[in-house]
Amino acid sequence: MSGGLDSATTLYYAKSKGYDCECLIFDYGQRHKKEVESARKIARFCGAKYQAIKIDLPWKGSALLDSKIPIPKGRSLRRIKSGIPDTYVPARNTIFLSFAASYAEATGTEAIFIGANAVDFSGYPDCRPQYYEAFRKLIRRGTKAGAGKRQIRIFTPLIDKTKAQIIRMGTRLRVPYEYTWSCYSGGSRPCLRCDSCVLRAKGFKEAGLIDPLAKI
Amino acid sequence: MSGGLDSATTLYYAKSKGYDCECLIFDYGQRHKKEVESARKIARFCGAKYQAIKIDLPWKGSALLDSKIPIPKGRSLRRIKSGIPDTYVPARNTIFLSFAASYAEATGTEAIFIGANAVDFSGYPDCRPQYYEAFRKLIRRGTKAGAGKRQIRIFTPLIDKTKAQIIRMGTRLRVPYEYTWSCYSGGSRPCLRCDSCVLRAKGFKEAGLIDPLAKI
Numbered sequence: 001m002s003g004g005l006d007s008a009t010t011l012y013y014a015k016s017k018g019y020d021c022e023c024l025i026f027d028y029g030q031r032h033k034k035e036v037e038s039a040r041k042i043a044r045f046c047g048a049k050y051q052a053i054k055i056d057l058p059w060k061g062s063a064l065l066d067s068k069i070p071i072p073k074g075r076s077l078r079r080i081k082s083g084i085p086d087t088y089v090p091a092r093n094t095i096f097l098s099f100a101a102s103y104a105e106a107t108g109t110e111a112i113f114i115g116a117n118a119v120d121f122s123g124y125p126d127c128r129p130q131y132y133e134a135f136r137k138l139i140r141r142g143t144k145a146g147a148g149k150r151q152i153r154i155f156t157p158l159i160d161k162t163k164a165q166i167i168r169m170g171t172r173l174r175v176p177y178e179y180t181w182s183c184y185s186g187g188s189r190p191c192l193r194c195d196s197c198v199l200r201a202k203g204f205k206e207a208g209l210i211d212p213l214a215k216i
Numbered sequence: 217m218s219g220g221l222d223s224a225t226t227l228y229y230a231k232s233k234g235y236d237c238e239c240l241i242f243d244y245g246q247r248h249k250k251e252v253e254s255a256r257k258i259a260r261f262c263g264a265k266y267q268a269i270k271i272d273l274p275w276k277g278s279a280l281l282d283s284k285i286p287i288p289k290g291r292s293l294r295r296i297k298s299g300i301p302d303t304y305v306p307a308r309n310t311i312f313l314s315f316a317a318s319y320a321e322a323t324g325t326e327a328i329f330i331g332a333n334a335v336d337f338s339g340y341p342d343c344r345p346q347y348y349e350a351f352r353k354l355i356r357r358g359t360k361a362g363a364g365k366r367q368i369r370i371f372t373p374l375i376d377k378t379k380a381q382i383i384r385m386g387t388r389l390r391v392p393y394e395y396t397w398s399c400y401s402g403g404s405r406p407c408l409r410c411d412s413c414v415l416r417a418k419g420f421k422e423a424g425l426i427d428p429l430a431k432i
Binding site for chain 2: 056059088091093094101102104105128142
């Protein structure tokens with residue numbers, strides 16, 4: 001769980017389906033700690049267990065990790081969707097999912113939920129449905145659980161939804177969007193100009209709802 | 217690189233093929249630090265760069281991580297090859313490879329070498345060829361490198377070799393086997409009774425060579 005809109009909505013969705021959830025919150029050297037704090041707050045508010053996992057990526061390779069690489073700002077939606085931006089973190093979801101698979105196997109957990117989305121997204125390759133198909137196969141082949149009868153299921157409930165659909169769904173599920181944080185920059189208020197802020201604003205606008213963070 | 221026979225041989229093999237290697241050494245909460253020390257020693261001896269990566273697996277789930285789970289000892293070869301033992305670490309190679317893929321993508325590295333072996337091995341599912349096929353597909357689909365022209369190649373040069381063939385190959389390549397450590401237990405000498413010691417002894421015997429660690 002990152003503390004953004006998508007992962008918060010996914011947590012509430014899994015809970016609404018009757019799952020007893022534990023959130024894995026990754027501290028992987030992000031420029032700011034705002035998202036880790038948001039994730040903890042949301043997990044507590046939801047009444048879910050959580051744990052923070054520290055991940056060491058000394059090679060950085062992303063604007064989200066390396067303050068020398070500027071975060072793209074003021075890009076149009078068309079531009080955002082046209083390629084893979086500098087905010088892409090090499091193999092990030094593969095790392096996150098491998099920890100989740102390890103956790104699931106060690107603890108007998110039956111499913112992993114991830115809020116990946118391939119509609120209103122930044123073009124990250126590890127957010128697309130075909131990537132998750134490949135990960136499911138990998139886990140079937142590469143775990144003790146997969147070799148036996150007990151499969152670890154991987155759910156991506158938001159994968160084909162627009163940001164507006166996600167926000168409407170989350171609003172019905174009473175996700176505390178006031179605690180979420182989407183902006184790639186830290187600070188006390190969202191910058192409103194990075195790709196993540198642009199996609200968030202589009203989502204609230206199309207959903208006909210007001211972003212509680214817009215008030216701060 | 218773990219500091220065992222297979223990863224040391226793989227490093228020397230990659231070097232012999234002209235690769236400029238950097239070793240990723242994972243400190244993932246093993247019961248003893250012997251293998252991490254061995255890995256560093258071998259990397260230095262080989263003249264390869266290396267870095268140690270700390271990995272936090274608080275859920276353990278393996279006899280290699282949890283001192284409350286006994287390490288199986290005194291098992292026959294048939295028994296060793298018959299199932300997945302308690303020394304299996306949930307999703308370990310998926311975690312290691314995801315870090316390697318992240319490193320490779322962030323640094324422009326062209327290939328990942330891993331010393332997985334599916335002949336004289338402990339039945340770990342993440343050592344089998346079909347697991348590596350699935351990982352290659354995952355990386356093609358889930359990275360920026362895979363989406364473009366530059367593919368990250370994943371080599372498993374030992375996958376179908378017996379332990380004896382690996383040792384003969386490593387001996388030709390002048391791998392300093394005296395610096396390797398295979399035993400699952402720590403201590404100053406190998407226990408000679410865990411699965412890893414049994415497979416190592418079988419390899420040296422079949423290769424008609426003397427294990428330099430047998431002298432200590």
